[in-house]
Amino acid sequence: MYDPLSDKHLPPAQHAVDSYWEKHTKVRWPDTASMPKHSDVLIIGAGYTGLNAAKTLAESYQQQVTVIDANRIAWGCSSRNAGFVMKSTGRLGLSQWADRLGDKTAKAIADEHQTALELVKQWISQSPDQCDVQRGGYIKLAHRAKAIEPLRQQYQTLKQFNQPVSWLSGEQLSEQLNNRHALAGLKFDDCVSVNPLKLAAVTAQQTAKAGVDLVENCSALSVKRLADGWQVETTEGAVSCSKLLICTNAYTANKLVPALTGRSLPALSSIITTPPLTQQQLADTGLTPAQSYMDTRILKYYFRLLPDNRLLMGGRGAIRGKQAHHPSYAKQLLKALKQSFPGLATIDHWQHFWSGWVSVSLDDYPRVGAIGDNLYAAMGYCGAGVSFSSLAGKRLAQAAMGEELPRLPYYQSPLKRFPMPSMRRVGQWAYYHYARLTE
Ligand SMILES: Cc1cc2nc3c(=O)[nH]c(=O)nc-3n(C[C@H](O)[C@H](O)[C@H](O)COP(=O)(O)OP(=O)(O)OC[C@H]3O[C@@H](n4cnc5c(N)ncnc54)[C@H](O)[C@@H]3O)c2cc1C
Secondary structure: OOOOOOOOOOOOOOOOOOOHHHHHOOOOOOOOOOOOOEEEEEEEOOOHHHHHHHHHHHHHHOOOEEEEOOOOOOOOHHHHOOOEEOOOOOOOOHHHHHHHHOHHHHHHHHHHHHHHHHHHHHHHHHOOOHHHOEOOOEEEEEOOHHHHHHHHHHHHHHHHOOOOEEEEOHHHHHHHOOOOOOOEEEEEOOOEEOOHHHHHHHHHHHHHHOOOEEEOOOOEEEEEEEOOEEEEEEOOEEEEEEEEEEOOHHHOOOOOOHHHOOOOEEEEEEEEEOOOOOHHHHHHHOOOOOOEEEEOOOOOOEEEEOOOOOEEEEEEOOOOHHHOOOHHHHHHHHHHHHHHOHHHOOOOOOOEEEEEEEEEOOOOOOEEEEEEOOEEEEEOOOOOOOOHHHHHHHHHHHHHOOOOOOOOHHHOOOOOOOOOHHHHHHHHHHHHHHHHHHO
């Protein structure tokens, strides 16, 4: 698998990922365009971020916009994620933001996350089959006794900000879920989960309808500053633009844009799905399709029951791209699943296994905005971007049009550079070992 830290470029025209979504979903993609020689605004990366930025620029600012992607539209994370539409991004909870920057900023961040959720809900309402939405909320599970108190603090902060959340004690939780690693739960009542491919397709359809040209199978190889904009060399030739938006997120090749080099750690997240659970297994686990779950581990596990009763289970994958497909990572997920759910002890294989890159920032939260003259980027969502990316795309478009963004940490500074960036993989390896040892 392509590795943003070791491969020079993302190869173009690759097959779609071999995921459950690709196998079980029929979507209609919009017509695509051929590469122009010039575009007022050029966006690299046609995932949720790039598409939302493009639509905002075309619709609200009447810009002529082209989006290029090395592969099919939404080939990256936006077609292969778990579909949890959460009210968060990065790895910091609201109580941590409150400790760092005070209640006022934390409340403003909560409001921004709410806006992101509402944006995705608008997309869902425009999808012919509502993106197969499941509306039972998202539950964060304390996986061990020590995790209960910090989770309860998060609950209290959210309550103080009038967020629709509920607290589930271990006893209440055990009435609905038979999971050994669920000692208490913080439920976000208005969060949903979706089929991510359908979300990408409806976003792409509406973006094309707004007049944006979408160009597939066109990989950007280098970017060069011009007197009045940028020139991008691609596998389909050169294109110039007045403004350039980098929406390649975790898939950004390390040296594609010098202003981003060394500022993100691409980490693999992997998913398996089981065969459809039997009625007995459903009864034994207490799983229903309504809710989605993630635990409080440093290296988190997340799971949800899909509409056809398969269980999707995800977690951190390999460190390097070349090991991404190794079955040991799927085995690890299956083992974790069986350890959590005694009712699934007899499941002995997975049906689908796939991985994708998420962009981890040094200080655990994303950045969106200018990174140079007429150059803009959004990245570092740390694996929580299904809802935030829609808003990030919109904010990025606003920044590109010279509008002032809300005074939130996400929009005020560029991503921090990792110390000794060439050692990122070594640091990641050490961190994974530390996490496994401590938990
Ligand atoms: C396995 C997995 C599960 C996840 N589950 C969840 C979840 O349940 N909830 C959640 O909130 N988040 C989840 N995420 C994260 C979420 O999917 C991402 O944060 C979000 O989709 C990012 O969207 P994006 O548009 O910024 O980037 P992407 O969707 O990754 O799009 C980037 C695009 O850029 C293109 N590109 C890269 N380089 C070039 C180039 N040189 N030239 C042209 N094109 C290029 C790529 O082909 C790609 O299509 C998950 C991620 C993974 C991998």
